[in-house]
Amino acid sequence: MNKPRKQHLIDPEVCIRCYTCEMTCPENAIEHDDNNVVVNADLCNFCMDCIPVCPTGSIDEWRVVRDPYSLEDQYGWEELPEQGVIADDAGDTNVEALEDAMATLLADAHKGAGGKTKAPATAAKPTVNLYNLGKPVEATVRGNFKLTDAGADIDVRHIILDFQGHPMPVLEGQSIGIIPPGTDVDGNARLPRLYSISSPRDGERSGYNNVSLTVKREERGICSNYVCDLDKGDTVKVTGPFGATFLLPEDHEARIMMICTGTGSAPMRAFTMRRQRAVGEKNGGMVMFFGARTPETLPYHGPLKRVPETLLKQHLVFSRVEGAAKEYVQDRMLIERKEVARLLQDPKGYVYICGLRGMETGVDQAFQTIADDFGGDWVSMRDTMREDGRYHVETY
Numbered sequence: 001m002n003k004p005r006k007q008h009l010i011d012p013e014v015c016i017r018c019y020t021c022e023m024t025c026p027e028n029a030i031e032h033d034d035n036n037v038v039v040n041a042d043l044c045n046f047c048m049d050c051i052p053v054c055p056t057g058s059i060d061e062w063r064v065v066r067d068p069y070s071l072e073d074q075y076g077w078e079e080l081p082e083q084g085v086i087a088d089d090a091g092d093t094n095v096e097a098l099e100d101a102m103a104t105l106l107a108d109a110h111k112g113a114g115g116k117t118k119a120p121a122t123a124a125k126p127t128v129n130l131y132n133l134g135k136p137v138e139a140t141v142r143g144n145f146k147l148t149d150a151g152a153d154i155d156v157r158h159i160i161l162d163f164q165g166h167p168m169p170v171l172e173g174q175s176i177g178i179i180p181p182g183t184d185v186d187g188n189a190r191l192p193r194l195y196s197i198s199s200p201r202d203g204e205r206s207g208y209n210n211v212s213l214t215v216k217r218e219e220r221g222i223c224s225n226y227v228c229d230l231d232k233g234d235t236v237k238v239t240g241p242f243g244a245t246f247l248l249p250e251d252h253e254a255r256i257m258m259i260c261t262g263t264g265s266a267p268m269r270a271f272t273m274r275r276q277r278a279v280g281e282k283n284g285g286m287v288m289f290f291g292a293r294t295p296e297t298l299p300y301h302g303p304l305k306r307v308p309e310t311l312l313k314q315h316l317v318f319s320r321v322e323g324a325a326k327e328y329v330q331d332r333m334l335i336e337r338k339e340v341a342r343l344l345q346d347p348k349g350y351v352y353i354c355g356l357r358g359m360e361t362g363v364d365q366a367f368q369t370i371a372d373d374f375g376g377d378w379v380s381m382r383d384t385m386r387e388d389g390r391y392h393v394e395t396y
Contacts, residue, residue: 034134264355
């Protein structure tokens with residue numbers, strides 16, 4: 001019989017089909033069809049290049065097997081299979097030597113994605129991959145509004161999509177894919193670009209079958225320019241929803257800390273609107289550290305001023321205001337360290353981080369410093385919170 005071996009897999013529930021791993025893999029071991037992104041066991045050499053680029057941690061999955069799961073197996077999955085019991089050559093199970101082998105094989109598996117991510121225990125069950133590349137859904141543009149000032153050097157748009165009679169059961173924290181028209185340099189249809197939902201589950205307008213997106217125009221971004229130039233009445237092809245962990249707890253006593261930059265504010269807006277509609281005039285228990293270059297380039301700067309502090313305590317920080325010192329989200333976290341410390345020590349405290357990948361190091365260091373203040377071991381705290389579904393990071 002074959003000896004036990006480690007196999008690299010991708011969680012189809014958590015994966016948001018951004019295809020970054022496939023584009024990164026130097027061995028061409030990762031591929032996709034209309035439904036799933038999969039790993040070819042014959043080509044994968046465990047180089048780990050794909051691990052740190054994954055924004056969700058779905059790429060950081062491993063099983064010990066005698067016979068690797070085939071591509072056909074993986075393409076048919078809706079969820080990842082559990083680790084099975086491996087028998088020895090005589091057919092016996094639970095053999096100590098095999099258990100030791102499994103432990104050894106898995107010891108270095110989780111190197112790059114910051115540990116396993118779990119959804120909050122009270123989060124609603126998400127729908128995933130209802131529409132795929134082979135069968136997208138068509139949505140109609142109902143609005144395209146500029147969020148940044150006319151003179152700002154950053155163009156960020158608020159896009160409202162109407163799905164009319166087609167279901168789009170999104171939850172706050174999920175993403176959808178927009179398929180830009182045309183083909184790539186190889187003549188293949190372009191892959192979707194993923195955008196986080198910035199509206200709550202019952203719609204941008206409550207009771208309507210629509211969702212909103214927060215999209216920044218990138219100078220050479222094929223899809224971002226396509227989306228930012230859409231007019232009211234245009235139609236777009238959409239895939240999704242995607243994502244099963246970066247979700248809001250349904251427990252209204254949960255304390256929520258949101259740390260974001262730029263369009264990373266999209267899921268935070270959805271969280272805030274959902275909590276406001278759910279609790280009404282009651283205390284929302286939410287705090288946000290939101291960074292941008294200037295007030296003119298901070299998405300939703302105007303609307304945020306109308307959100308009551310009882311719902312959301314805001315710390316808006318800017319790094320390029322003329323005549324003022326540069327300030328980043330981690331700087332304000334240290335200033336508000338007592339508030340941060342209280343949430344970290346609260347068993348109902350949740351942390352959500354979304355934005356540019358470069359923010360992760362500074363935010364993590366701020367948490368480390370604040371944990372040191374009250375004698376906490378930040379690495380252990382972070383791992384425990386992640387295991388409890390209370391610590392979430394999606395950066396790009």
